[in-house]
């Protein structure tokens with residue numbers, strides 16, 4: 038018998054966590070994690086390249102394994118848990134979505150920058166045609182005022198989205214900012230509201246609880262914090278906290294803890310924690326997925342990765358502008374060289 042669930046959790050480690058491991062997931066890892074999530078009764082499991090379908094590229098990072106193989110493998114071990122895929126219009130195409138659906142994906146999460154919802158119309162439309170549950174995923178939600186966020190959420194609703202998400206891509210939102218965003222969406226948007234946090238300022242759990250208090254019913258988490266930057270709201274901890282609050286997720290806590298400890302921890306070369314770089318992501322309001330790119334550029338040019346991230350924050354660089362990371366790093370290195378030559 039399936040249990041009543043007050044909150045529906047989407048586990049994002051097999052997609053958002055792809056950023057943290059430079060898109061190196063193998064079929065074996067994905068199968069093990071997906072199987073354990075199915076056994077723990079997690080309702081949704083997101084699987085794709087970190088930047089969504091067709092993200093594998095020099096710009097975003099090449100995948101070790103073709104993501105369609107990963108999606109198919111995950112779907113093959115899940116009967117109850119539904120496989121979700123992320124698609125950023127302009128990176129993934131309508132054909133990519135059709136292929137993911139053919140391979141067993143049941144949920145499409147169509148992601149745009151918080152002010153660019155209009156580019157999601159045809160992808161949301163196609164996802165609905167394919168019979169997929171469809172999410173409008175408003176990334177970098179901290180970058181727009183509440184009224185703008187509401188306007189964009191309403192657009193996604195008008196295209197057919199079943200759920201609209203506030204996505205704190207940079208882990209920059211403070212609890213009162215989450216509260217006002219979810220409150221406003223609940224008031225002006227007629228579909229379910231979701232929240233996706235990043236833990237760069239150690240606020241992912243607090244923000245998630247505020248979102249739930251204000252009526253969000255769809256929540257993202259990553260087991261063992263396997264997500265970009267400092268990771269997302271830690272799923273197994275979330276399950277425990279919600280249980281203490283009397284909020285039903287239907288997820289088996291012991292099984293989630295075992296998965297975190299025995300399967301996910303060994304995948305990580307270093308444990309996920311708030312490092313100086315991930316802290317700066319939240320502090321400066323920078324895309325969590327930029328962390329590894331900035332670290333690589335800093336190492337190559339002998340500069341401090343924090344300086345790159347702070348500058349990217351000042352310039353309000355958004356997803357899709359990853360090439361700017363190298364530009365900014367080169368400018369900083371040039372200035373440093375000029376200073377030492379003086």
Ligand SMILES: CC[C@H](O)CC(=O)C(=O)O
Nearest residue numbers: 053087088176206326356
């Ligand atoms: C680049 C896509 C991004 O990682 C999606 C996401 O999880 C976020 O914006 O937080």
Ligand SMILES: [Mn+2]
Nearest residue numbers: 053206233265
């Ligand atoms: Mn994310």
